[in-house]
Amino acid sequence: MLKSNTNPKLLFILTGSIALYKVMNVLSHFKKLNYQIKVVATESALKFVGVSTIEGLTGEKVHVDLYENGSNMDHIHLIRWADAVVVAPATANYINKLATGIADDLASTLFLAHDFTKPFAVFPAMNTKMYQHPSTQKSIAQLKSWGVDILDSASGVLACGEIGVGRLLEPEQMITAIENLKLPVNVTKPATTAIAKAKKILISSGGTQEPIDDIRVISNKSSGKTAAQIADQFIANGFTVTYLAAETAKLPTLECEVVKYTSFHSLEEKLRQLLPLNYSTFIHAAAVSDYSVVPTTGKINSDSDELTITLKRNPKLIDLVKKLSPQTKLIGFKLTSTTDEKLITEKITKLFEVSKCDVVIHNDWASVNSLRHTFNVHSKQHPVKTNLTIDDLSQELMMEAL
């Protein structure tokens, strides 16, 4: 099922300043946050950064030519498409052109077609003399009077070696300013860095290992791959993540706090330590053994043809979560290996009713083993969402965690 993307649509206009390289971090940031991005560049901009870099970071074609074959009405389509326009960096030339209504290329023509109910944010970047020039100052005042958001420039050492105003803001400052733009009311913003950072997320991953004797263990096939991918998305979006990982579990590629566990009992101990520490959401993706072995000390003799191991039922760790931390949003995972819908429904219902899960992610072993591992999201708040890829699932979980 194809979902329409409701994330904000940002149209970036890049102009020919030496500070253009800084904007690459900004593009990359919003791409990771799953904003929809389109890019227009002036001819001069492409003297500073290549098309391949911009396309590589955004996955989008770079629009330059007003008269390109088959794209003749881009100046109307792009500006209509956007929820907000961001000019970064904005040259003195571009700012002065906007203020006088010159429309001699795609980037400047877009402004004449702009709908002022949407934000048009301009991040100036230029030499101090160019910034302070009466022409530029007059243009800035003119644009402000029309409702254009002209962001302050920074003071500091400029590329030309002079010290003064006109310097482009740092990527983090630009990101905050863009996140704070007032978007149309029907647009939902993904996690903003500041809100996400305040949210502590605990993610359990991998499978428990139950000791049989001092050397051997019984375990399961959980790799931790799903949890690691989810953790990476949360970290990339600025959440504060603690990753509770089995010894063999795949780890996130991005940096976060990692706490290791081995057996059922060690996982229980870690949960008792961590859950009272104010986690807003716990994504419990670890595969926890339903039984532990009544252990033997030393090493079991391997000479006998048959060996009997006694297993003892474990309580459900997930049932402990809300008792330890009632305010933590609990996201449980249910892996099935059946097509029996009634049985699947029973298992999911039990997670809601007995374990007090807020959300249950169901996936089936057949899908885990296929080329396209998909997930179904069950929640009390909205109808079930089926067939989600790992990226879609991570998005859903981030929206739940905010």
Ligand SMILES: Cc1cc2nc3c(=O)[nH]c(=O)nc-3n(C[C@H](O)[C@H](O)[C@H](O)COP(=O)(O)O)c2cc1C
């Ligand atoms: C090395 C170099 C760096 C430049 N940096 C800036 C700059 O930071 N700000 C600016 O306003 N112009 C800068 N310029 C001048 C612009 O590239 C020039 O005015 C150009 O016509 C701007 O075109 P555009 O506004 O269509 O992108 C620079 C030029 C060169 C050669």
